[in-house]
Amino acid sequence: MNKSKFSYSNLIYVILLILVLVWTLLPVYWTITAAFKSRLEVIAWPPTFFPQKPTLNWFVSVWTDRPNINYYINSIVASIGSTIIALALGIPSAYGCARYTFRGRQDVLFTILTFRFLPPATVIVPLYLIGRMFHLIDTTLYLAILYGAINVPIVTWVLLSYFKEIPVELEESYQLDGYTLFGAFRKVTLPLARPGIVAVSMLIMAFSFGDFLIASILTTSPAAKTLPVGISEYMGGEWGYMWNQMAALTIYGLIPLLIIFFLVRKNLVRGLTFGAVK
Amino acid sequence: MAELKIENISKRFMDKVVLDDVSLIIPHKSFTVIYGKAGAGKTTLLRIIAGVEKPDKGRIYLNGKDITDLPPKDRNIAMVYQNFALYPHMTVYDNIANPLRARKLTKSQIDEKVNKISETLGIRELLSRYPKELSGGQAQRVAIARALVRDADVYLLDEPLTNLDYKIREAMREELKNMCKDLSLTFVYASPDPLDALMMADKVAVINNGKLLQYGLTKDVYYSPKDIEVATIFGSPPINMFESYAKEENGRLFLETRLFKIDVTKYKDKLLPNKEYKIGIRPHHLAISKGIQANETISFPVELYLTHVVGAETICYARSNGLEITIYLPYIYRINYPEKVYTYFNPEHLLVFDKDNGLKVI
Numbered sequence: 001m002n003k004s005k006f007s008y009s010n011l012i013y014v015i016l017l018i019l020v021l022v023w024t025l026l027p028v029y030w031t032i033t034a035a036f037k038s039r040l041e042v043i044a045w046p047p048t049f050f051p052q053k054p055t056l057n058w059f060v061s062v063w064t065d066r067p068n069i070n071y072y073i074n075s076i077v078a079s080i081g082s083t084i085i086a087l088a089l090g091i092p093s094a095y096g097c098a099r100y101t102f103r104g105r106q107d108v109l110f111t112i113l114t115f116r117f118l119p120p121a122t123v124i125v126p127l128y129l130i131g132r133m134f135h136l137i138d139t140t141l142y143l144a145i146l147y148g149a150i151n152v153p154i155v156t157w158v159l160l161s162y163f164k165e166i167p168v169e170l171e172e173s174y175q176l177d178g179y180t181l182f183g184a185f186r187k188v189t190l191p192l193a194r195p196g197i198v199a200v201s202m203l204i205m206a207f208s209f210g211d212f213l214i215a216s217i218l219t220t221s222p223a224a225k226t227l228p229v230g231i232s233e234y235m236g237g238e239w240g241y242m243w244n245q246m247a248a249l250t251i252y253g254l255i256p257l258l259i260i261f262f263l264v265r266k267n268l269v270r271g272l273t274f275g276a277v278k
Numbered sequence: 279m280a281e282l283k284i285e286n287i288s289k290r291f292m293d294k295v296v297l298d299d300v301s302l303i304i305p306h307k308s309f310t311v312i313y314g315k316a317g318a319g320k321t322t323l324l325r326i327i328a329g330v331e332k333p334d335k336g337r338i339y340l341n342g343k344d345i346t347d348l349p350p351k352d353r354n355i356a357m358v359y360q361n362f363a364l365y366p367h368m369t370v371y372d373n374i375a376n377p378l379r380a381r382k383l384t385k386s387q388i389d390e391k392v393n394k395i396s397e398t399l400g401i402r403e404l405l406s407r408y409p410k411e412l413s414g415g416q417a418q419r420v421a422i423a424r425a426l427v428r429d430a431d432v433y434l435l436d437e438p439l440t441n442l443d444y445k446i447r448e449a450m451r452e453e454l455k456n457m458c459k460d461l462s463l464t465f466v467y468a469s470p471d472p473l474d475a476l477m478m479a480d481k482v483a484v485i486n487n488g489k490l491l492q493y494g495l496t497k498d499v500y501y502s503p504k505d506i507e508v509a510t511i512f513g514s515p516p517i518n519m520f521e522s523y524a525k526e527e528n529g530r531l532f533l534e535t536r537l538f539k540i541d542v543t544k545y546k547d548k549l550l551p552n553k554e555y556k557i558g559i560r561p562h563h564l565a566i567s568k569g570i571q572a573n574e575t576i577s578f579p580v581e582l583y584l585t586h587v588v589g590a591e592t593i594c595y596a597r598s599n600g601l602e603i604t605i606y607l608p609y610i611y612r613i614n615y616p617e618k619v620y621t622y623f624n625p626e627h628l629l630v631f632d633k634d635n636g637l638k639v640i
Contacts, residue, residue, distance in 0.1 A: 169361060170365060172325075172328070172350065172357075172363070173359060173363040173424075175329075175330065175349070175350040175351055176328055176330070176350045176351070176353075176355065176356060176357050176377075177351075177380050179351055180349070180351060181349075188367075191367050192367060
């Protein structure tokens with residue numbers, strides 16, 4: 001075989017790949033370098049590709065000049081809370097639709113899915129009014145509930161295919177061994193669906209951690225504001241756009257997601273491709 | 279008396295009747311095969327006995343106690359599934375130990391029982407493996423071990439040998455039969471293969487389209503099927519059926535087919551002259567020879583056109599006068615091109631059915 005085999009289709013493929021990578025990674029690169037640049041350099045024209053005098057100032061100052069630590073904690077609480085809520089509602093609905101046939105099952109599934117098509121912006125006013133009614137405006141709890149509810153359709157649909165793939169005989173057999181249906185569900189079905197559960201959890205966390213729209217309207221105080229809202233607070237104001245702080249805070253925000261993605265990456269790949277083949 | 283009593287069980291899925299008023303009593307310490315084709319309702323019957331499916335009508339009694347409404351875990355019934363249903367995330371040891379753990383046995387008791395049963399089934403060296411690392415035959419043994427490790431009142435086996443290859447199936451049949459007998463267990467075994475029933479079962483229940491057609495000792499059902507339907511579906515290879523006509527000649531009664539004529543004068547009180555009957559002859563009641571056989575038997579010429587050797591036996595396909603005939607020989611017989619021979623049978627083995635209502639008359 002000729003090692004340096006050249007073909008035009010390969011060349012086009014490589015060029016396209018490079019374009020896609022640049023398209024995706026350039027903003028990330030810009031953000032990372034901006035966090036190390038000086039306030040003047042970040043708005044300099046022509047832009048610099050590397051920070052001329054790298055500084056760690058912004059990584060320190062974001063913790064002191066604003067209540068960002070609160071925002072950070074709120075974000076983590078909201079994403080974990082919403083994941084728990086979405087799983088608690090989505091797992092039973094997926095399981096029910098996978099295991100039992102009942103009149104209107106397809107309609108139920110479709111209705112659940114249509115909620116996901118709904119842009120959150122269209123319901124933000126009613127959500128605000130409902131939240132006020134229950135005194136939930138400006139609480140992390142309300143954010144967790146909403147993020148959770150928005151993601152129930154994803155959980156239902158991803159896990160539906162998982163539960164369908166797990167033979168019902170396994171659960172029956174487990175019951176015949178002398179356990180309850182719930183025991184079988186907990187000890188057989190859930191462990192076998194774990195890659196799917198991990199994968200959807202990641203999606204929910206990423207959604208909740210990154211949401212700006214809902215948090216910006218439904219939270220007003222540092223007690224409930226989240227990281228994306230905190231980042232946006234560096235915009236405008238008397239100092240203008242504070243790109244450096246925004247970039248530094250963004251990097252901090254990426255860290256927990258990167259850690260979790262790294263920890264569960266094996267499950268994730270399997271989880272997101274499950275059912276795609278075969 | 280310890281027994282499993284199935285009383286008037288009916289079940290439908292949507293508009294399809296799966297079981298229609300099935301009643302049978304399965305005695306303690308017996309090997310019963312529920313025989314029926316795919317979709318006959320046998321698996322549903324097992325699932326209802328196990329409690330993972332609810333009947334629409336009817337009751338199930340175990341040792342005199344009504345268990346119809348009990349959940350599976352409270353029935354003390356074990357089941358082996360056709361697809362094995364091993365828990366993929368547990369080792370073989372944990373799979374087998376699972377029912378024992380549910381019964382809160384101590385660790386040493388569990389250890390002892392698991393080791394004993396895996397010794398019996400020859401899977402001792404597999405205990406630390408996961409199900410995906412097992413071959414079909416091994417997985418089957420593990421599934422059986424998981425059922426037998428408990429002291430269940432009844433063991434249900436749903437086509438456990440269907441997914442195995444021919445050789446293992448033969449060996450497992452022998453083993454299951456011996457286990458049932460040696461350990462004094464009650465086996466209820468669903469199978470679409472008549473050989474399972476013929477080789478292992480004390481009793482067989484023939485089910486078709488959700489109806490129980492006949493239930494009795496295996497040899498009775500086989501040698502004396504109630505009607506044409508049972509005779510046709512229960513037997514491997516399938517029974518040969520011939521149209522015949524009863525004729526009276528010189529005071530003697532004959533059944534005449536397109537191939538042969540039999541004197542049935544001694545059954546005169548059961549047969550009517552000038553009436554149509556169906557004659558059934560099991561393939562293994564037919565034999566072949568080069569020439570016409572002696573008086574006791576009925577011979578007729580056939581042309582063998584295909585032989586199919588299974589193990590040390592041969593299934594021969596023949597035709598004669600436009601009729602297809604299957605002959606089962608207990609030895610190996612190969613042909614390279616169509617061969618003209620005589621086939622013969624002992625009239626004692628004759629099965630005669632009324633053509634109108636299908637019921638067996640002789």
